[in-house]
Amino acid sequence: MTGSVGRQLRRSIITGASTTEVLVRRYAEVSADYGTYPPQQQLTTSFTVEDYRQHALASNELPLPAPLALVTRIPDCSQLQRDGPVVSGDEPLNNYVKYLHRELALQSLLFDSDRVVTELHIEADSGTRPGVTEIAAIMTHVERHFTVSQDASREVSVFAGAIFGGLNAISPLAELGVNRLRLGRVADDAVSSLPSTNTTFESAAVFIETARLADIRSIAAELWYGYAGQTVREFEQAITRLAKLGPDRISIHDYGQSGAAAHTAFAGADSGSPDANVRFDMMLAAHDGFGANGYRHLGNGHFALAGDDLAAAQQIATLSYTARGYSSHGRCDWIGLGAGAIGNVHNGFAANAPDVDIYIRCLKDNGLPISAGYALTADDRIRHSIIQAILCKNKLAFDDIERCFGIEFDRYFADELTALEALARDGLIETCAGELILTLVGALMRSRVAGVFDRSGACSQH
Numbered sequence: 477m478t479g480s481v482g483r484q485l486r487r488s489i490i491t492g493a494s495t496t497e498v499l500v501r502r503y504a505e506v507s508a509d510y511g512t513y514p515p516q517q518q519l520t521t522s523f524t525v526e527d528y529r530q531h532a533l534a535s536n537e538l539p540l541p542a543p544l545a546l547v548t549r550i551p552d553c554s555q556l557q558r559d560g561p562v563v564s565g566d567e568p569l570n571n572y573v574k575y576l577h578r579e580l581a582l583q584s585l586l587f588d589s590d591r592v593v594t595e596l597h598i599e600a601d602s603g604t605r606p607g608v609t610e611i612a613a614i615m616t617h618v619e620r621h622f623t624v625s626q627d628a629s630r631e632v633s634v635f636a637g638a639i640f641g642g643l644n645a646i647s648p649l650a651e652l653g654v655n656r657l658r659l660g661r662v663a664d665d666a667v668s669s670l671p672s673t674n675t676t677f678e679s680a681a682v683f684i685e686t687a688r689l690a691d692i693r694s695i696a697a698e699l700w701y702g703y704a705g706q707t708v709r710e711f712e713q714a715i716t717r718l719a720k721l722g723p724d725r726i727s728i729h730d731y732g733q734s735g736a737a738a739h740t741a742f743a744g745a746d747s748g749s750p751d752a753n754v755r756f757d758m759m760l761a762a763h764d765g766f767g768a769n770g771y772r773h774l775g776n777g778h779f780a781l782a783g784d785d786l787a788a789a790q791q792i793a794t795l796s797y798t799a800r801g802y803s804s805h806g807r808c809d810w811i812g813l814g815a816g817a818i819g820n821v822h823n824g825f826a827a828n829a830p831d832v833d834i835y836i837r838c839l840k841d842n843g844l845p846i847s848a849g850y851a852l853t854a855d856d857r858i859r860h861s862i863i864q865a866i867l868c869k870n871k872l873a874f875d876d877i878e879r880c881f882g883i884e885f886d887r888y889f890a891d892e893l894t895a896l897e898a899l900a901r902d903g904l905i906e907t908c909a910g911e912l913i914l915t916l917v918g919a920l921m922r923s924r925v926a927g928v929f930d931r932s933g934a935c936s937q938h
Contacts, residue, residue: 826846
């Protein structure tokens, strides 16, 4: 392992109370991501469409209602009743998009017309490839039913790996107003033969160049690490190759903590996987490699070029962390659209029915297809605010929480403050003058720090 971050971390760990191996053993096991808090496992079928309606209507009554963000989900081909891929123009996709339009219309009735949409994300699962025609239809109906921001900072994002037409679709998408493309996983040579890898470095280079020519504002890419046979040196080389291509946003993902879906995608890659210490070195290598190429670390393995909106939001403390990663727009009410989509409106999570048939049946009856949800308690809201501060600001001011929620921090979180003492001894945090500050080591393990305040059990502390 080389580079300034790695050297500083090694030096700080060696001079502290714990060795690298001890820290990794204590803190590097699977931890919660905190894209949502409480986690989605808390969703319950006792949460009804009427509950969601009350949350939406209450959000309109706030002195300063939050902007809106829309997440549109197109399910995989098997859910659309196809054995093979479903592509642009196919009847199952056309029919599904028709009901998306109906859902958009029903959702819009719940929100005041002056609520501005600042983010629109269109996501398609494996085996389903909508084209420019379907994207255009969705965007047209969004603009028909909602007030869409015309500000340059608005985000219209599409997962490019699932778009029918490939490179030829980029320029038409840009003309529609799409300004952010997510490339997905970029493979180094060690995994280029695995079936679910999205693209090679060579293909990524062509994609990024084409997107730049089309004036796409921001391009995001992913790197995975920690799979069988991979060495730190190989990952360093992959980091260098991707950084030279210059995507605006990069996220790294630990295969060892990726969950069942990703393990299926990387079938056969389990044996001989690097241990936790090697994966920790890989994480440090990413900080060094991307940092040396002009990227800022946002947290949780996410990086952005210094000129990107996310880096600017980090500087002015308007960054937020969601199920889709970091957002530059701060607090938004998220509306989930499509089968299985999950939204979060005014402290209430709402999940649509994942089964496409049930989803369509609800809309045929002119009802929203919400099948589960969860209303945050007062305690949930306090903890959510704390976790957001740790993930997005690298620090937590106790008096900010006291003013916002009317609590006495030391008394309310007496047990958590005791638990934080161990993290301070291990060099993850510093506490002084009513403030918790992440150290260089703690910034790499911020989910473990945030987990101290997690009452849901998603992150067990050691």
